[in-house]
Amino acid sequence: MIKEKENYTKLINNMALPILLNYILLTLFEVLDKAIVGRYSTTGFAAVGIASKIIYTLTGTLGIISVAYNILAAKLKSEHNDEKFNKLFNVVMTISIAIGLLFIVIALVFGKELFINAYRLKGEIAVFSVDYFYISSFTVLLNLATFIFSVYFRNQQNTKVSFYSTFVATVINIFFDISLVYGKFGFKEFGVKGAAYGSVIGLVAGILVYIFVLIKKYKLKFVFSFDGSCIKKLFKLYVPLLFQDFIEATVFVMMLMAIVSRLSVSDIASFNLLESIGSLIILPAFAFAQSSMTLAIQYNKKEISNKILTIATFETVFLITLLCIFVIFNPKLTFGFITKDGHLIEKSTKIFWLVIIIQIINSILQILKCFLQGIGHEKFVLKITSIISITSIIWIFALANLYGLNGIYVGIIINYLICVIIYFFKIRKVNN
Known part of the structure; x- marks a missing residue:
């Protein structure tokens, strides 16, 4: 009985602790992002605060699709149905990419109207907010993809990959934030926009870690897929x-x-x-x-x-x-x-x-x-x-x-x- 409890405890810890470290790194990611801009410009800091709040809120809301995916993926794993498990990954990733691309288009078309007319921002803070928002809109797509990768590896009981991915993303993000905001290490000074570029580059690097492990260890290649049955089950949970x-x-x-x-x-x-x-x-x-x-x-x-x-x-x-x-x-x-x-x-x-x-x-x-x-x-x-x-x-x-x-x-x-x-x-x- 004690041995059995130890096994379950180890099982939970092996999955939960890398996820916890991942959350801590993500929190650090956000705090340092703001701190770097805050030391560059007070107006820029305020602008990033407004724009990033919208980005984070929408990312979180749209990202709930990963919870629905997790439930379906875990059920398929319990049935040892690897073929459908991999097929579901392709379908959900395709939907997430479609949602992300749609958001980018909406952000680029209506972003300026949002900050100037709805938020009533003027002058420098309006310019900073719009510039940051345009570039950061790409992070919604990248984050949705990251969430789906994370769930895939969680159901493979390999949550360490998520930690490594976030670690790489955080380090690269901080490097490019400093380089592009302040114009260090031979890079051009972009100011507030540099922080947005840094986030995009960091997330891309994190996704490359997922792709490398996915191909090398699990031999899975992503293909765009729309399956009516999978989509119906997914949205039945998602809504x-x-x-x-x-x-x-x-x-x-x-x-x-x-x-x-x-x-x-x-x-x-x-x-x-x-x-x-x-x-x-x-x-x-x-x-x-x-x-x-x-x-x-x-x-x-x-x-x-x-x-x-x-x-x-x-x-x-x-x-x-x-x-x-x-x-x-x-x-x-x-x-x-x-x-x-x-x-x-x-x-x-x-x-x-x-x-x-x-x-x-x-x-x-x-x-x-x-x-x-x-x-x-x-x-x-x-x-x-x-x-x-x-x-x-x-x-x-x-x-x-x-x-x-x-x-x-x-x-x-x-x-x-x-x-x-x-x-x-x-x-x-x-x-x-």
Whole structure:
């Protein structure tokens, strides 16, 4: 029994830890990108912030197709159907390329109108935003391709490739960011546009790593493919997953930020600081959630799936607790990395205990949610997410009026806790 548990733990760790390192590198990728531009030009930094927010949001939303692909790919792996598994890869990659190319065309045609007429930007910041957006639109296509490659190798239980790819992409991106933004190492100075060029070059390098391993180790050559049956199955999963992400990551966040914006400047700053720290702390949950989903589908046995779910949940909570303890004992190192405002650090440290509760509950929530989506209950997750996300705004608003920032965090805790309880009993019901 102990030996069996060790095997499952090793299996999960072998898949989850490279994914976690991949997430950390991606976060570093984004932070350094902004930092390099920020040191070059304040206006450029502001412009990149606006343009990149649109790019990242749309990339995340469109990239949900990779989650649908992961579910279908894992099922085919569990059936040992390598022919259909490889065929599905070609179909999903073809669709992703088509979506990416369509976005590039839309961005090039309507990008200028978006920033000048919709965002009302003028002068230098408008020029910087449009220039950066035009070039960065290509990263949507490249990121979609990267997501699909990542899922393919995850289902081959070879997540190290994703880490190597991201590492290469990050190093090359940083080199070309510095070279092209500042005109170093014999390159022409492109300013803000240089950061966008650096991102594109870095992502291309990362994709070349995937292609090299794909051809050399798996002997798979990509061919454009449109298969009606595969596309139907894919979009049957993609649509509810897309709406669930839209409600949770866009609608709920927008309504929440509307409540936060009513607070004092000091409270808003604390919320943003704690949000930045929290987004780093929660990374293990995303890594273990994706791993547990993939493995649970591949092994396709209730007893094994439950063991994987239990181990993944325990390890995630353990890692997040360790990260929280580190932050508690090193506030100047962690909070101080983002801001030098002593008053803000002190204020945020005092209410960090609420963030700890939120992230521990959220980590369990992410794993249970992914598990349910993986075993065919994505519509149930969509329904619960929609109901709880929208109704929770009522009590979050009420608690914010009574207790300010603390009230908002208590409201979020209630939101996550209700979802965890519902998902827990749903999984229990499915098992019975």
